[in-house]
Amino acid sequence: MFDGLSVPALDPAERRARLRLARTPRIGPVSFHEALAHFGAARAACHEIRTVPEAAIASEEQALAELGGRFLVFGDADYPAALAALPDAPPVLSGVGDMRLLGRPTLAIVGARDASMAGRRFAGDLAGNLGKAGFVIASGLARGIDAAAHDAALATGTVAVMAGGVDQVYPPQNARLQQAIARQGLLLSEAAMGAPPVARAFPRRNRIVSGLSAGVIVIEAAARSGSLITAQRAAEQGREVFVVPGSPLDPRYGGSNNLIRDGAILVRDVNDITSVFGRPQSFAQPPEKPVQNGDGRDTAKVVEALGAVPTPVDELVRRCQVSAATVAEILLALELEGRLERHRGNRVSLI
Template structure:
């Protein structure tokens, strides 16, 4: 876009009182943003309030800075793009939702937004070791089968899903809740660079937007809207992941959920979704079959695992368990049990939880 086009879209976005719904009404009535200001305030009042019509008469104070910031950001890298609601590159699946963003900032492969088969993988920011393993392995299998994995770059399940997709050699899209000149959480800066190199980072927020709590639930509608379906790996009963799942269901998209331990708070959201009609899945193949895709032949991951010589893994099961309970089940003395637990933890077979608990990390 040329500067005048940026100015028109940014002016609309920055005008006080003009939210996405009001902006869409103005666009529907008057055409492109540049055409809105060819009409009179009395014309604007036919689709909005007198207060907003007055606001539209003045340039927002932050407009000049926003234009300069956007131009500088785009000029720094040829893989940076701005895609508006009127752009033919705008993803059709997102355009068909009830609340599409007016403008998308994209860093990376903008063509990845139009990948025909995308699946959102979302879940807890504080997953169990099993949940994190599930997210990574499901995403890897889905990516190996040609799906583009969409998530939100958050800690926990989101980060594991992006990492798994990259390990599978596939595409992954990260929809973030900040401007694209900010990486949040900072711990994922290296992951964000990897995603931008082979997939794309996406944001509806203007450059300079910090990580505001209210923005993250809003970005979930984009995650759901870009995707054919949403897989919830782990989620508490009140979580942003359930917002994503609800939005996907409202849009007629598939919702999948992985069941977990009845004792784990992170599993209760998935169990609630399953009771409400989400499809219970135990493997990536379940999703691929539902989407009429096939999973490529893969190595038997379990064959590479260390042997469970003392039966400790079998004794653990898959629920969180404490040291005393493990001693009672195995009969091992404290020193031998702790040594074996450390060995299994270093091998990636178990994870250590808060409260002195351990949990097995099984394979998908």
């Protein structure tokens, strides 16, 4: 229970069907959610779509368990509400480590792989101070800024989102750090076990880094840096974007300074971030009455709560007392019917 709601456990047969559907090669995150909306359930979709066999899921699950990990499936009670609200929410995540970290307020720190010593030191200091303030630090386990942030947040909580499977060591320079995060933090990946970290997987990883987080902090991003993709996804998802400024003569800050020019929040120290979010206890939501059904009444609640004025998705979750995963499915169904419009800042309205 990570979104303030008591969410009924996903039916085991439906959960298994979602795993099969998610691991089918031609089914991506968006088509996965479209299939759920169209067929009503993954079990029904598996009768109509040729999916991977059950044996393949059992084999991967066993390999993951041998690493001390488990699957986190869209619709599970502990699936992160922040991710569930996204239209391209990962259908399944593999996790090795402390899954409880996904229930805590999170901030992402990303930046240059070939970072300067000063940049790495600043990233470490910032991550350490944010950790002491109660935040989990998310990043992408890359060299440079990512590694410095993860390392500094090991004691207080860090989540490393990987582009390849959680059993893949990448980059090789971070092998020892990756092992430490598996013991003390959390390794997380949308990719299947054994999947290599191919180029197209990194932008998909970036959307998870930003999606898990209330805000993304960028340190030393060049004009064509991959960190800018994370910042862009963060803005599209309605997250805050923070940037550490640098000299206009240093190419490592070309993209960073452009983000500040375009409206990102300038960061000098941890206070520039905590002044926006306050302390983590401000994120906590009071317990709400559990919802016992997930059928038409949930849809009616969501539709009744919507109107012509754009409403934040997380507000719908709280107001309707429906799990984030269920709200995401309902919104997708409404969108496919042409009844829903999505707006900047993860807000939606009825058409």
